[in-house]
Amino acid sequence: MTLLITVFAAVISTVIWYRRNPEDDMKVGVLCWLFWGASLMWLVDAIFEYKELGAEYFSPSLKDMLNDSFLGLSVVALALIIWLIVLLIKDPRGRVRRALFKKTN
Numbered sequence: 001m002t003l004l005i006t007v008f009a010a011v012i013s014t015v016i017w018y019r020r021n022p023e024d025d026m027k028v029g030v031l032c033w034l035f036w037g038a039s040l041m042w043l044v045d046a047i048f049e050y051k052e053l054g055a056e057y058f059s060p061s062l063k064d065m066l067n068d069s070f071l072g073l074s075v076v077a078l079a080l081i082i083w084l085i086v087l088l089i090k091d092p093r094g095r096v097r098r099a100l101f102k103k104t105n
Helices: 002-019 028-058 061-089 095-100
Strands: none
Touching: 002 028, 002 061, 028 061
16 A cells, blocks of 8 residues: 555646646655656565565455555555755745745834
């Protein structure tokens, strides 16, 4: 489930990035790299787990599927948090800078 969730997130973010590529002011490319990196990590994990378990790999228990789902959603949430931090630091539209240095009369 972790692999499936991160691959879906990677594909969705890649489609969004591809459609907005010339004006990537929201740094969606960073989000794509995070999701594709996580997907690659879970793919390697799945390969090694399949080597260890064999055909049993394709019939996980409900508890294992639920745990993997929570882990996959946690990875997606962490990637979104990292993306937001990058976005706030880079401040491509200057909104954070304007809010911090706003002068009051």
